Amino acid sequence: MTGEKTEQISLQPMRTSVVDQLYAALRAAIIDNDLNPGARISEAEVAQRYGISRQPVREAFISLANEGLLEVRPQRGTFVAKISLPAVMDARFVREAVEADIVKLLAQAPDMALVADLRGQLVRQQDIVGGSARDFMDADEIFHRTLAEGAGKGNAWRVVVEMKAQMDRVRFLSSMHFPVARLIDQHRAVVDAIAEGDPARAESAMRVHLQGILTDLPVIKQERPEYFL
Amino acid sequence: MTGEKTEQISLQPMRTSVVDQLYAALRAAIIDNDLNPGARISEAEVAQRYGISRQPVREAFISLANEGLLEVRPQRGTFVAKISLPAVMDARFVREAVEADIVKLLAQAPDMALVADLRGQLVRQQDIVGGSARDFMDADEIFHRTLAEGAGKGNAWRVVVEMKAQMDRVRFLSSMHFPVARLIDQHRAVVDAIAEGDPARAESAMRVHLQGILTDLPVIKQERPEYFL
DNA sequence: TATACCATACTACCATACAAGTCAAGCTAC
DNA sequence: GTAGCTTGACTTGTATGGTAGTATGGTATA
Structure with a gap:
């Protein structure tokens, strides 16, 4: 969804890995409440937004989920963790x-x-x-x-x-x-x-x-x- | 490496995800010193041993690296973290x-x-x-x-x-x-x-x-x- | 009208293919 | 003999395709 604005946020040309950059960007967005608790955030959507494939997105998600900042529900979707x-x-x-x-x-x-x-x-x-x-x-x-x-x-x-x-x-x-x-x-x-x-x-x-x-x-x-x- | 014995350790048929099972197995092996500090442990090798593809292995590696139990050096290899x-x-x-x-x-x-x-x-x-x-x-x-x-x-x-x-x-x-x-x-x-x-x-x-x-x-x-x- | 069912459009999960960096052995030029 | 380059066999990083599970909305049925 948000299918219209494909604003193609660009990442730096590989000083560090795509996964690390994306991880940092998403982490900051979550902590700053740029991404609200409970918000949906699918692998494919993020991949498209950043112009990368789904795999690095998935790997960034794993680390964020381990920190309790994301909640991934298999076959259902991934969401910004609500505040417990x-x-x-x-x-x-x-x-x-x-x-x-x-x-x-x-x-x-x-x-x-x-x-x-x-x-x-x-x-x-x-x-x-x-x-x-x-x-x-x-x-x-x-x-x-x-x-x-x-x-x-x-x-x-x-x-x-x-x-x-x-x-x-x-x-x-x-x-x-x-x-x-x-x-x-x-x-x-x-x-x-x-x-x-x-x-x-x-x-x-x-x-x-x-x-x-x-x-x-x-x-x-x-x-x-x-x-x- | 260890090319002969492909003993195909089998994982449970999907009660939980392959990644989670592999994560737990590797974590236990590292803590029990079944895998020694400094030992090399490539994605492909583990994938073959467990009869799964590289991707789940890679994802388990990410979590273990975040915990300081593995060290992955890009384009070089992955190693059981030495004790600091x-x-x-x-x-x-x-x-x-x-x-x-x-x-x-x-x-x-x-x-x-x-x-x-x-x-x-x-x-x-x-x-x-x-x-x-x-x-x-x-x-x-x-x-x-x-x-x-x-x-x-x-x-x-x-x-x-x-x-x-x-x-x-x-x-x-x-x-x-x-x-x-x-x-x-x-x-x-x-x-x-x-x-x-x-x-x-x-x-x-x-x-x-x-x-x-x-x-x-x-x-x-x-x-x-x-x-x- | 209310409810059970089913087609469809998602999702994350896993497998496979390709790209790019690293390292060491061995050849070549000197 | 030795320094330096080439080459190829590794490694992890990234992209893409296919699969199974889940939610949803429409439709047929009671």
């Missing part, structure tokens, strides 16, 4: 557990070079305060990744990324005005606790930060029940 | 963080029916003491999954499963004589702390339990350096 409240809450739970332990680790042996880097990021985050939600989300992701890599847990970050995908998808539904200033304050609290070598306070600050992220989830579910399972 | 020490240690780190929070949650609101279930499992674990490593690993997995599901974190368990795969692969290399009796004692300590509603002790017991799992990893790496990255 338990799944999102569990993703937040996992992320909190992992990042709490990461900052605990950092505070046990404070690295002042890392702290300086983080403080620099805080300043740059302040500059975004009036800016776009997208820009802040990017800065936020860099901040959290810096913590993980600073603790030498780069592989653990991969898990957080997967959990974050579930969470971000919901956040992008919530009309985009999260309290940037407060979030930055929470970031600062984490950094300060690390700098002072106070693991308990660092952990607590991170938990508070991550627990506050999905507070308006019930509201969103009431506003858009059709997006939820 | 940082990756394994980070997997343990993530698992500890998640399961520590799970038992903390359970101890905050002890469910005596769950405790009874767990105590029953402890008894059954005792019966295995002289038995096979495989049997104990299965019982161990059930125990940990019961904790996760008891805390209402069934989705979080999916993450643990992925981390466990990395860890179990190493454990199966270590000549199989882990101290079963001690591990059961540690399980009991967790259950007791939950029953008594002591979150701090439950957390601590779980962390001790999981930290003790990979102690002989350096020994294994010395014994079989060719399996490591």
Whole structure:
């Protein structure tokens, strides 16, 4: 369907494989809610839209389904996964557990070079305060990744990324005005606790930060029940 | 390669998809070290062995590569992933963080029916003491999954499963004589702390339990350096 | 009018064919 | 003898064809 507009979105000429490019494009589209939860998205349709064959599309679908972003029902169709409240809450739970332990680790042996880097990021985050939600989300992701890599847990970050995908998808539904200033304050609290070598306070600050992220989830579910399972 | 013995391993006649069956079979083979780290494993070869076409094999490979169990190098070949020490240690780190929070949650609101279930499992674990490593690993997995599901974190368990795969692969290399009796004692300590509603002790017991799992990893790496990255 | 049935147009699944990159053995030129 | 090229046998990546299962809408029947 959408049989008229064959707008032939073009992919880069093979710097990386077609599958990888398509995977990234679809993943971003789903998280940004450019593709709405529950939307149908068949292999053939996507293949035609991107001017490629069905096989790479299918392979991109597999990875997205494994991440819980697509649901493929054999012989029936493939759909953007509806948002499951338990799944999102569990993703937040996992992320909190992992990042709490990461900052605990950092505070046990404070690295002042890392702290300086983080403080620099805080300043740059302040500059975004009036800016776009997208820009802040990017800065936020860099901040959290810096913590993980600073603790030498780069592989653990991969898990957080997967959990974050579930969470971000919901956040992008919530009309985009999260309290940037407060979030930055929470970031600062984490950094300060690390700098002072106070693991308990660092952990607590991170938990508070991550627990506050999905507070308006019930509201969103009431506003858009059709997006939820 | 292995051109003679085409022993045609047969898959079930389509109760579930060919891809899913093959995925499970290969995953088990890798974790059990039936397929050694670094071993070559081409799409065509596996397809022939199972009497199916290359496409389903390829799709199973994608999922296994996403889990870090295979490494596919374009135009070069596909290999069982060598064991990366940082990756394994980070997997343990993530698992500890998640399961520590799970038992903390359970101890905050002890469910005596769950405790009874767990105590029953402890008894059954005792019966295995002289038995096979495989049997104990299965019982161990059930125990940990019961904790996760008891805390209402069934989705979080999916993450643990992925981390466990990395860890179990190493454990199966270590000549199989882990101290079963001690591990059961540690399980009991967790259950007791939950029953008594002591979150701090439950957390601590779980962390001790999981930290003790990979102690002989350096020994294994010395014994079989060719399996490591 | 309500319901069982059936043709048809989808879907994802699997098989097969072709394309393109990689690597190593062996030949050629020097 | 050796460096460098050619060639061919691999590999995974992509395209296309055919199959079986599913939903849907129209039609005949009670």
